[in-house]
Amino acid sequence: MSKPIELTPEECATYEWQMWVRGFGEEGQVKLKGASVLISRIGGLGGVVAYELAAAGIGRLILAHAGNVKHSDLNRQLLMTHDWLGRPRVESARRRLLELNPRLEIDCLAQNVNAENAEALVAEADVVIDCAPLFEERYAMNYQAVAQQKPLIECAMYEMEISITTIRPGLTPCLACIYPAKPPAWRREFPVFGAVSGTVGCLAATEAIKVISGFGEPLYGQMLTADLRDMSIRKLSIKRNEDCAVCRGR
Ligand SMILES: [Zn+2]
Numbered sequence: 001m002s003k004p005i006e007l008t009p010e011e012c013a014t015y016e017w018q019m020w021v022r023g024f025g026e027e028g029q030v031k032l033k034g035a036s037v038l039i040s041r042i043g044g045l046g047g048v049v050a051y052e053l054a055a056a057g058i059g060r061l062i063l064a065h066a067g068n069v070k071h072s073d074l075n076r077q078l079l080m081t082h083d084w085l086g087r088p089r090v091e092s093a094r095r096r097l098l099e100l101n102p103r104l105e106i107d108c109l110a111q112n113v114n115a116e117n118a119e120a121l122v123a124e125a126d127v128v129i130d131c132a133p134l135f136e137e138r139y140a141m142n143y144q145a146v147a148q149q150k151p152l153i154e155c156a157m158y159e160m161e162i163s164i165t166t167i168r169p170g171l172t173p174c175l176a177c178i179y180p181a182k183p184p185a186w187r188r189e190f191p192v193f194g195a196v197s198g199t200v201g202c203l204a205a206t207e208a209i210k211v212i213s214g215f216g217e218p219l220y221g222q223m224l225t226a227d228l229r230d231m232s233i234r235k236l237s238i239k240r241n242e243d244c245a246v247c248r249g250r
Helices: 009-014 025-033 046-056 089-100 118-123 135-147 194-213
Strands: 036-040 060-064 105-109 127-130 152-158 161-167 222-227 232-237
Touching: 009 025, 025 194, 036 046, 036 135, 046 060, 046 089, 046 194, 060 089, 089 105, 118 135, 127 135, 127 194, 135 152, 135 161, 152 194, 161 194
Parallel strands: 036 060, 036 127, 060 105, 127 152
Antiparallel strands: 152 161, 161 222, 222 232
């Protein structure tokens, strides 16, 4: 985020309305342009994060997601399209994101995050956004985010419920403080609408914009949960686990 960056006249015109946001301004826009964000999985949740960050003028996205587009992706994965069925998800995502923002730099990995690739992926990013369906992927990402002291936005949904928190290693609980073991109810496939995964995706993109540009109050030490079935929203304080196997002493 430290390289000297200027906005082009086209960028000033494109981002004019958001540069009017109090506390953000041109300075915030320059920070977005200079930032790299890693998104683990770009499905119903991460795809919306990527799309909103591309729209907002993020400089570089690093996307990790294995597999090809399936029919069951298309109710919520907005970067996947019907004409791309059977072809790689990351390539569909690249095409859609560049249609929106041709200035965007995109690095795509057609693999999911794992213990082997997480270190190198996190090293490339200023902020990490975890949208993975498997806890093994989430733990691998959390371990590296803590080790490399990178902000990590953890977001998830199940049926009509969403949750999100922003982890700042050394300051806030990490994922392993919150979930020392994989939650027994966590499932790979689950009921969800695209509007619900997209809601938490927009919240995660907003958190990333705030963390990168340094305005507002990110969800540090707080878990926001919402049940969209009755639109009840809560914020819970969460604490570090002094005996956490991942972040103790960091
Ligand atoms: Zn921890």
